[in-house]
Amino acid sequence: MTKQHKLLVKATKSVGNLSELNPQLLREIKGRLKGINIIIAVCLSLVVQLFIVIKHLGRLPDLNYQIKQYSRYCFSYTKSRKCHTNLLGHWDINWQLFWLDTFIALSIVIIIALLVGGVYLLISDLIKEQQRGTLSFIQFSPQSARSILTGKILGVPILLYLAVLLTFPLHSIAAFQAGISLSLIVGFDITVIAFCWLFYSLALLFSLISTNFVGFKPWLASGLVGLFLLLIRKSFYYNYHAVSNNIFDWAFLSNPITILPYFIKQSNLLSFYKYYLSVEHLRDISFYGQHLWNSSSAAIGFILINYYVWQYWIWQGIKRSFDNPNNTTFSKKQSYWITGCFIFYALGFTLQTTKSGELFNNFLWLQCFLLCFFLGLMALLSPKYQTLQDWARYRHQSKKSQRILSYDLLFGAKSPGIVAIAINLAIATIYTIPALLIFDFTKSSQQVIWGLILGVSIILLYGLIAQFILLTKNTKRATWSLITVLALVIIPPLFLGIAGVEDSSNAFLITFLPTLAIESAQFSTIITVVLGQWLTICLTGFAITKQLRQLGKSETTLIS
Numbered sequence: 189m190t191k192q193h194k195l196l197v198k199a200t201k202s203v204g205n206l207s208e209l210n211p212q213l214l215r216e217i218k219g220r221l222k223g224i225n226i227i228i229a230v231c232l233s234l235v236v237q238l239f240i241v242i243k244h245l246g247r248l249p250d251l252n253y254q255i256k257q258y259s260r261y262c263f264s265y266t267k268s269r270k271c272h273t274n275l276l277g278h279w280d281i282n283w284q285l286f287w288l289d290t291f292i293a294l295s296i297v298i299i300i301a302l303l304v305g306g307v308y309l310l311i312s313d314l315i316k317e318q319q320r321g322t323l324s325f326i327q328f329s330p331q332s333a334r335s336i337l338t339g340k341i342l343g344v345p346i347l348l349y350l351a352v353l354l355t356f357p358l359h360s361i362a363a364f365q366a367g368i369s370l371s372l373i374v375g376f377d378i379t380v381i382a383f384c385w386l387f388y389s390l391a392l393l394f395s396l397i398s399t400n401f402v403g404f405k406p407w408l409a410s411g412l413v414g415l416f417l418l419l420i421r422k423s424f425y426y427n428y429h430a431v432s433n434n435i436f437d438w439a440f441l442s443n444p445i446t447i448l449p450y451f452i453k454q455s456n457l458l459s460f461y462k463y464y465l466s467v468e469h470l471r472d473i474s475f476y477g478q479h480l481w482n483s484s485s486a487a488i489g490f491i492l493i494n495y496y497v498w499q500y501w502i503w504q505g506i507k508r509s510f511d512n513p514n515n516t517t518f519s520k521k522q523s524y525w526i527t528g529c530f531i532f533y534a535l536g537f538t539l540q541t542t543k544s545g546e547l548f549n550n551f552l553w554l555q556c557f558l559l560c561f562f563l564g565l566m567a568l569l570s571p572k573y574q575t576l577q578d579w580a581r582y583r584h585q586s587k588k589s590q591r592i593l594s595y596d597l598l599f600g601a602k603s604p605g606i607v608a609i610a611i612n613l614a615i616a617t618i619y620t621i622p623a624l625l626i627f628d629f630t631k632s633s634q635q636v637i638w639g640l641i642l643g644v645s646i647i648l649l650y651g652l653i654a655q656f657i658l659l660t661k662n663t664k665r666a667t668w669s670l671i672t673v674l675a676l677v678i679i680p681p682l683f684l685g686i687a688g689v690e691d692s693s694n695a696f697l698i699t700f701l702p703t704l705a706i707e708s709a710q711f712s713t714i715i716t717v718v719l720g721q722w723l724t725i726c727l728t729g730f731a732i733t734k735q736l737r738q739l740g741k742s743e744t745t746l747i748s
């Protein structure tokens with residue numbers, strides 16, 4: 189047997205093994221690793237690397253002494269800000285700084301390319317599969333959901349992985365020349381891979397939860413990821429915007445760019461990065477008042493636990509959406525655990541300061557995050573129209589436990605999700621109230637608690653209105669539900685802000701940020717607003733119940 193024949197047999201066996209392990213991955217690789225695609229990926233990678241190197245070479249002092257004699261990379265300067273030369277008459281260049289700048293620039297490009305490009309490719313691919321009908325065919329294959337979607341994550345961005353892999357020589361050379369250890373480089377690679385997996389998992393979940401706005405989804409998701417990364421990149425270059433000591437620090441730490449200050453510290457070039465984010469700034473971040481980032485092992489442990497928790501829940505949602513596309517993304521029992529995890533982390537980053545004024549502002553940001561979280565949870569827990577119709581019509585034929593209405597509303601997969609939303613809001617409120625009593629706010633704790641109660645009530649009302657619209661027979665009910673809720677969230681505070689807080693402070697009690705009006709509002713006014721909110725909640729709930737009863741009537745009953 190010739191050497192070439194042995195290699196061919198070995199390659200055939202490898203392909204066969206890959207086909208057995210993950211047929212979906214092999215399908216994606218075969219469809220994408222084609223000659224012209226590979227050439228384009230290689231050329232783009234080399235062009236970007238060349239651009240980064242030329243950009244930094246352009247910052248060196250010019251060989252023509254009369255043109256350019258100042259550079260960031262000169263070791264020392266004369267009084268007239270001209271670079272010194274060595275004994276041979278050449279510029280005295282700090283090549284370690286040059287390579288560190290190159291390494292950081294290339295690292296940021298790699299992170300942005302992988303996260304933005306990978307998210308776009310994954311969502312776009314799944315939407316094409318849905319439109320062609322091939323996704324339904326894949327769902328009925330004997331492969332598990334995790335195997336299929338893992339094949340998607342590994343295979344769809346394969347050309348992007350190839351382009352990034354080609355940066356490895358320059359990336360490694362720049363790191364070693366900058367004095368960065370191999371262990372830290374490996375740590376960076378592992379961190380980037382972990383965050384890619386997290387963002388790609390979110391992309392899969394986002395593409396599976398709804399069939400609306402399919403053409404806009406890839407652009408929306410990748411645009412949001414890109415904006416998020418660019419904001420963190422700006423914080424890296426302007427450290428005074430980085431650590432905010434509120435809930436935004438949670439998002440700040442959910443980004444691999446945050447690891448770059450550790451490279452600067454190890455290179456011993458901190459004096460050249462005094463306006464950049466540093467490890468010292470990261471140590472200002474606390475969790476329930478504990479500065480975990482004072483210890484690298486504690487910080488890594490926290491990040492890994494946080495990462496594992498959300499990765500677990502994301503894949504629970506992905507699996508449920510993939511296996512049961514007609515059901516809600518999460519079961520109601522799972523949603524209670526998700527809310528518990530969210531409020532645990534959110535409150536931990538909110539309580540980073542003991543200054544009453546800053547603490548009050550942190551609480552306002554917490555209310556904004558609660559609104560966003562519960563609006564998303566409403567979408568994930570809302571069954572489709574046909575599912576609700578079947579539930580209303582055939583619930584009496586279900587198992588005995590599911591015929592108990594209270595149990596079905598709390599845990600049932602096909603029942604309306606509004607009761608589960610109310611329970612989730614109660615979980616968040618009950619967990620938050622002790623912190624409001626313990627910590628010192630500028631306003632009295634009672635006022636802040638009333639602000640929380642009013643805020644939670646208005647979120648519940650938003651959920652009821654959304655559910656009411658979702659039960660209508662309008663074919664665009666999901667779109668109208670989204671538009672209505674967004675209008676209720678955005679328009680009232682916008683108009684009140686234009687009118688001026690002093691002239692309309694009490695009116696803020698009916699927005700999702702009632703805490704802004706708590707101080708100036710009389711207790712009787714607060715009670716009136718609370719009663720008004722709950723009266724509206726009860727009336728809307730009654731209307732939803734009536735809709736469900738009408739929906740549950742069979743066609744023959746309606747005709748007769």
